[in-house]
Amino acid sequence: DIQMTQSPSSLSASVGDRVTITCRAGQIIDRYLNWYQQPPGKAPKLLIYAASTLHSGVPSRFRGSGSGTDFTLTINSLQPEDFATYYCQQSYATPSFGQGTKLQIK
């Protein structure tokens, strides 16, 4: 079971800010890392797969990077619809998710 740890658990930011969320894997997972966005009360949506590939239709202000055990999701110029909870998920072995990062409006 690969443990995924996200930081921070929550953060506050303003529209127009740039934010970074970190995800650390409990072992090396190459680039087998996906990011999802979950708006309040809704289902998750895929943002990024294979660590840095933007899913179709996802705005270019979202950027993923990293390899091995350390990964980041960066959101440039926050928009109102970006305030949600973000999850990383490894696909190297039996899938597992991070605990989530709740992005709130400051």
Added chain:
Amino acid sequence: QVQLQESGPGLVKPSQTLSLTCTVSGGSISSGGYHWSWIRQPAGKGLEWIGRTYSSGTTNYNPSLRSRVTISLDTSKNQFSLNLSSVTAADTAVYYCARGSVVVPAASYYYYMDVWGTGTTVTVSS
């Protein structure tokens, strides 16, 4: 485009079996290159992957749930299902179904879940 919709009882008694169905529209569940997953989320908590099935019928399960879970395909109805036996209150959650896809650059298989259902709430209570 492909859409998924979960259905099933919203209330299940302890020790009984939770049974949910995911209906796929806009595409065939038999299409190669995809797999079909179940994920759950207790209220106010994070996501937990339950398991998946491929169009071939091959299944993978979360080791923590393996002894109680069965996921199966019904290609005639374009559906896949989840059975979770011997449920307790800890199984109360929103249950999501999702389609999994894969990209294979340079012989590396990168799996991800790109289409999700809206989720269905299941409460385990007597």
